[in-house]
Amino acid sequence: MMKHWMADVVACSDGTEISADAARKLKQHGIPLRNEPIASVEGAEGVLTKIRFKSGPDLDRAALFFSTGCHQASDLSELLGCKRDRKGGVVTDSATEETSVPGVYVAGDVSRDVLLVAAAIAEGAKAAVAINKAFLLRDGFCE
Template sequence: MHDVIIVGGGPAGLNAALILGRARRTVLLCDASQPRNAATPLTWGLFTRDGTPPFDLRAKGRADLDRYETVECRDVAVTEAARDADGFTIIQADGTVERARRLILATGLAQDIPEFEGFETYWGTGVHSCPYCDGFEVRDRPLVVYGRGHGGCGLALELTGWSQDVTLCTSGHDGDLSDKDRDRLARNGVRVIEAEIERLEGDGSRPTCLRFRDGSQTACTALFLMPFACSPSPLITQLGCELDETRSVVPTREYEKTNVPGLYVAGDASRRVQFAVVAAAEGAMAAFAINAEFVAEATR
């Protein structure tokens, strides 16, 4: 039996494995190599690694683990997970069964992209979900938010820090905006377009304009999505984790603990601040808490 199994090999999972390896715990890290940011060319906002390609970060993280003989990495998906009195059992995609005393889910989220023509084409290169990650590179250019209601209003106002040319597109959901939100948008120079979206057009590498079903269009260098529902790993629901009101994020407790004893969730699936550096920190906190538990159990 392993001390810890980690599912997911992004910043959260890799940093958890690193800390646990340094604590001389036996760790199995399983990674399906299907990260949410696979289409993103560069990772921004990460201390000493600003602008590094995501897969380069993952490769470096894997290489860092090579010196720790108690850490094993496998390129395999985990399809099932269960908890019993002694710990956790996982089943890998190849049918292999493994057990551990503790389990960290660092599985991230699967991004649900609205089904408008062009949105998926430019996902990661012109369609984004986080202005902190991608706003600086498109600063002072025409930016569009696709969203509705108070959430769409908030993201549009947030983007005014990167550009004074911001448009909120509701695609027919105009009734979701309150009068107060409309007033704030108008006072801050944010246009509201209520026509239904038809498609996002571009030059093959970046978007250039957003077209509407009524024949109109607006310039668009980048389109930001209001946080739409993202899909958590099925393992989270299999294990009985509580979810927040969006049914996508696990509201973790102190040190990334969940409502399930011995189960930790770190990274994008546990927070709305979805930065690589935050995910890495959460992985480290989960690892610290698990090792502290093992020490307490062994020395009581």
């Protein structure tokens, strides 16, 4: 929730139904919910000033956080038999980025809730080192 950054927070669902649990959490934190579909956002010189709804009063705002949603675009990991968490991310060994299927490694938004290029690069580097080590072990070059 954004309440730790500012007191004046309003959730907008753009006409999408929210779960009872989400509604309960919003109410618990004193965050009003606007369910109406959004018609447009307005601003001047790159600064947001207003959210216009298809019905109901406009909402003056200076900032907007949004979520585009996220889901796995490929079912390859599932076809390979990789374990997945409750959100659909591939479960990996945190030290090597190897999945539950030996020899299958992943990095980035396939395995994490944090969808950042920097995190994906770091995970990719860890996976590359682990893959190289696995090849060296397989070929008897290290113990």
